[in-house]
Amino acid sequence: MTQTLIGPSAAAGPAGLDEYVVAGSYPTYEQAQRAxxxxxxxxFPVAKTAIVGTNLRLVExxxxxxxxxxxxxxxxATGAWFGLLIGLLVSLFTPGAAALPAALGGLAFGAVFGSAFGLVTHWLGRLAPGRRDVISRSTLIADRYDIVTTPDVAEDAKNLLIKYGWRTG
Structure with missing residues (x-):
């Protein structure tokens, strides 16, 4: 079965192409990457291919x-990194033995001010309506991942992916 997509949805394919052909479909992104x-x-000229996820959903x-x-x-932690960077820049222009205290001082001041900034940000966030007191990580997940290719190499891609499927079974 050959599935050709033409029109506005073609923007998801390789850049600059008006149409592309699905050469193989996989349930996970990792399987599509291995294929x-x-x-x-x-x-195979992989520059003529792309992996397209369909039926996307956001999982938090x-x-x-x-x-x-x-x-x-x-x-x-964020302030300490920034303070260390500033302290190291200051230490480049500080003569002799005063360079190390300049770097460590920048780290310490950065940590103190960063901590204060984190607390103020948390306090202001609690005042906002509809606040969220949770830490989360968002991920986009697709129901399937298609390997798409240009029509001129589609049959070659399909044949290679069929052989790959036989090998990985």
Whole structure:
């Protein structure tokens, strides 16, 4: 079965193409990547292909509650990195033995101010209507992942993917 997509949905295919053909479909992105790797190993022109996810959904995994301690700790860590960077830049222009205290001072001041900024941000967030006191990670997941290709190499891609399917069974 050959599935050719033409028109506005073709924007999801390889850049600049008006149409593309589905050469293979896989239930997970990792399987589609492995199949694409197989095409590359067979010296297939992979520049004429793309992996297209269909029926996308957003999954948000809640990792925990956002607490005052977490806000302060995250702010301190971010501020420490920024302070260390500034301290290292200042230490480049500081003579001799004063260079190390400049870098460490920047790290310490950055951690203190970052922690304060994290606490203020948390407090302001609690004042906002519809606030969220959770930490989460969002992921896009598709129901299936299609390997699509230009029509001129579609049959070659399908044949290679059929052989790949026989091998991985």
């Amino acid at each position: 694409m790797g197989h095409l590359a190993e067979q010296n 995994k809640v990792l925990g509650r956002l607490t005052w301690l977490h806000s302060a700790g995250g702010g301190a």
